Amino acid sequence: MAAKTPATRAVPSPLEWEYAPAPEAREIVRLEERYGLFIGGERVAPRSRKWFATTSPATEEHLADVALAGARDVDLAVQAGRGAFEDGWSTLRPAERAKYLFRIARLIQERSRELAVAEALDGGKPIKESRDVDIPLAAAHFFYYAGWADKLEYAFPNRKPRPLGVAGQIIPWNFPLLMLAWKIAPALACGNTVVLKPAESTPLTALIFTDICRQAALPPGVVNIITGDGSTGAHLVKHPDLDKVAFTGSTEVGKAIRRELAGTGVKLTLELGGKAANIVFDDCALDQAVEGIVNGIYFNQGHVCCAGSRLLVQESIYEPLVAKLKRRLRTIRVGDPLDKNTDLGAINSRMQLDRIRELVASGEEEGAEMYQPPCVLPEKGYWFAPTVFTNVAQSSRIAQEEIFGPVLSVLTFRTPAEAVEKANNTPYGLSAGVWTEKGSRILWMAERLRAGVIWANTFNRFDPTSPFGGYKESGFGREGGLHGLEPYLRFDR
């Protein structure tokens, strides 16, 4: 016992450590003044004649002007997709189709630094994450699905897979290029063409991707990128010549899309919100669990649909765990996304910051206790300190609603059965985490949690071979893995 205290004094608290700035150079991204739409293999000015600005959420700096696609532009993009589908892409030998996807994977790898910087610049996420997670996974996703293009009949025994046609795809702002890869790679591998709409606040990497399509000599019209806002997305979903719609975003918009497509027969996949339980048992490896909790909710500023935003802690370890967690929070470095030491970057937009603030205020009003570590937030830009709420009621808004920010709600449980009941007590069902050293308990919990992805003794892991998608109101269909092919195919039998 006596050995416990003295040694620790010699090491300064991480808060006292000085870090020199370590900014990634941004010159590698050569921004154009304005970006047109990518339709039929060409950059074109929007018929709408409307443009909007994309800014850096970290500095509010204007980065570029981007076309705002209107109904006519959407129509031209779908026509281009239809033309390319009928004029060669759907009948191209699958092995050749595969090679285009392999090329794209390689080009993303080759331009990974540029893409990583652009992603951090435009979306506010730390360069550490865009460099080590977003961009490598995007490349891997194309590489994985490239290999499927000429092997589809092996994926579906006794069936004859065929491409659907033109897919309309709408992606969110939290992982811009990665979500583009999740959408475009399987669609193309299955022989479809696509019209993709990036999120309003993060169009840059999708626009750089259009240059990658050029370098890959991808046939014109196979990939069409239309930037814009919610109205552009609405035009796309309503377009009568689509065979497929794939949407990743909020549950509210997902439901609206479902209603819009009722009766049309258009194939639909939805990847919507979540309120994942991260369940920590008293026999877990506590320090590892604390790291997992931090990764679960503060990764990408908590802008993650599968974020572990509800921490369920077994009562017997509640106090030591919360103490460790608070201490760990003090070491999180908030600031410049382009600094290689940054852990928590900028909140993606003013709108999202307002939403987080509103929900956090509701948490305080409803009587939960808030903790934020001391940290100095930059004056310009959109920032929110890592936040933990304890003493949270099950019925509280911060325990029920998706915050999509760096805000964790802590609740407790006593028995495994109670943990399951609390974890499943949500309309969502995207992901869940379990921390225990007991193997049988992991499998027992995994069987009972109603969620599409279960991380046991880890959290927020992604891989192109691993299917991802939700139960209940978190959506339907899977992205990734063999199961990610089905949403982009029809079957003659």
Next chain:
Amino acid sequence: MSRIAVRKTYKLYIGGAFPRSESGRTFESLGQNVAWASRKDARDAVKAARGAFPKWSGATPYNRGQVLYRLAEMMEARAGDLAKSCSGRREVERAIDRVVWYAGWADKLPQVLGGSNPVAGPYFNFTVPEPTGVVAVLAPDMPVLEGLVSRIAPVIVSGNTAVVVISETNPIAALELAEAIATSDLPGGVVNLLTGYRAELGPILAAHMDVNAIDVTGAGDETTELEVLAADNVKRVVRGGSEQSPWEISAFLELKTVWHPVGT
């Protein structure tokens, strides 16, 4: 004087019991009075199906396979009555064979539809199919028995529980089937059968917030309203086929992927 036959009273089948409609309503179909299920009956059926879900989905696949096979045995024993309710003996035989075919799938689904995923890192990662929950089925009118069995069997074999709105043009086949179900080992609530009007009951089930999926295969082409209502809780809307296929089963499955680190 010849003997007067003892006629059968046809009622609903909910939670393993045969209640009348709580509304007290009936309608005449093929010379029989049949219960005319109400909104309350539909809700009771969903409640029974939800209640039966944990035990049925938690049963071993071997057990579920045997229970479905037992249903085929019971249908075989009642083949005569069933034949009178549909197009005849041949249809009954096809229906029985279909139940047997699906029974054999219970313990093979994860091997065909799931698997392990070779992720690029020190993790073991696998995907298993799981039942989606409570499924509303709008049964097709024709072929009345084979069509019904072809929609119910792929729903329940994986562990889902079903609330079935049965054909209003010939409800007798389903009610005869209910007696086979009741005497098989299917736990009460796994299959619930509602006679009544599809146009009335369909939207109630499509809008029900505790129904996870709706099978509109038997609802004809005009399903827009049902699909709109289904959006409220992101129900899976399934338009299946009439052939037997593991893909008819997979339409009512969720896929769960589990990650665990590999290390010493």
